[in-house]
Amino acid sequence: MKIAGNRRALGYGGWVLALGVVLLAGCKRDAEAPADAPAQDPTAALPENVDAPAAPEAPVELRDVIENSPKAVIGISYPQDVSQYPGLAKALSDYATAARGELQQAVDGLGNDTPTMPYELSLSFEKLLETRQLVVISADGSRYTGGAHGEPLVARFVWLPEQQKLLTAETLIPDTKGWAAVSDYVADQLRERVATRLSAEDMEPGQLQESLRSASRMIADGTGASADNFSQFQPVTDPQGQITALRFVFPPYQVGPYSDGTQTVDVPASLLAPHVAPAYAGLFAKG
The missing domain is CATH 3.30.565.40 (Fervidobacterium nodosum Rt17-B1 like)
Structure with a gap:
């Protein structure tokens, strides 16, 4: 609006009136403009026991x-x-x-x-x-x-x-008590397996006992109540996709000699359920 150019034509009173109209219109527009909305927390609606999704990774091309x-x-x-x-x-x-x-x-x-x-x-x-x-x-x-x-x-x-x-072992079962339960079960399964195999071999009683003691030491060392000893695992699921057991995987040397190869033990969901972090309880089959 050419207010300055028309000041003389309007006269002093008219110019003041026009200026007031412009200021009033500007104030009205400012009043109508909405205030900035507060920033929304994308995790605010998540339950307390569920972790927020991680930020998406950039695409990675895998080539043989x-x-x-x-x-x-x-x-x-x-x-x-x-x-x-x-x-x-x-x-x-x-x-x-x-x-x-x-x-x-x-x-x-x-x-x-x-x-x-x-x-x-x-x-x-x-x-x-x-x-x-x-x-x-x-x-x-x-x-x-x-x-x-x-x-x-x-x-x-x-x-x-x-x-x-x-999903890592330490986040799945966050306390030592849980790993103690897993450790006891896995160690018992491995010791029973070794005892059955060695008993079938033609060994002198003394040699058999020494072999059992040696195997038990390796099993104890490799299955201590720590998430590190159970870091390699794969879920076993039912037809609905619910986890019925975790198959813990032990490479050669961890719980036995190289000749024993990779060994596995399935731990049932019923034993794991009391110790699983609440955020992951829904992954496991009930009962």
């Missing part, structure tokens, strides 16, 4: 690897469609990268030498379970850098799609 050289052989394979879970794909990629990095460190240590047998990394990821609530991936393989045999590579990844994060 096959490489051969005089010094090293590398083979890594991934299941299809895992990239739809970016956080899970990143966890698999990170595990494979770490395993490959340790192999490369050993290869670099050779300098200009070439090993009699090429060093080797063999690693296979497989999808064991996929439901609305759970995606479970196994990683099995070995890394050979000399010696009589390779180093076992054993890992399990339990992904929660709704929360976009991995």
Whole structure:
């Protein structure tokens, strides 16, 4: 509005009146403008015992690897469609990268030498379970850098799609009391298994007792009441997708000699239920 240019034409009183109209209109617009709404907390509506979903990860492309050289052989394979879970794909990629990095460190240590047998990394990821609530991936393989045999590579990844994060042993069962119950059950199962196997062998009584004592020591060391000893596990589910047991996985050397291979023990949901964190109780079958 050309108020200044028309001041003389309007006269002093008219100019003041026009200016008042402009100011009044401006005040009215300010009064009508809504105040900024308070910021909303995206987790405010979540129950107290449910963790907020993690921030989405950037997409990760997983590609199988096959490489051969005089010094090293590398083979890594991934299941299809895992990239739809970016956080899970990143966890698999990170595990494979770490395993490959340790192999490369050993290869670099050779300098200009070439090993009699090429060093080797063999690693296979497989999808064991996929439901609305759970995606479970196994990683099995070995890394050979000399010696009589390779180093076992054993890992399990339990992904929660709704929360976009991995389910770990320490978050699933958060207290020592719970792990003590798991430890007692698993140790008893392993000791019974060893006793049955050794009793079937043709051994002198003294040799049998010594073998049982040695096996019991390894089992006790590998099944202490700590989440670290039970970090590798995979859910066993019913047709409705509810967890009926957890299969704890123990790589060679943890609870037995290399010759015993990877061992597993299924712990029923009925034993686990009293100790599972409330946020994950809904994953388990009732009764």
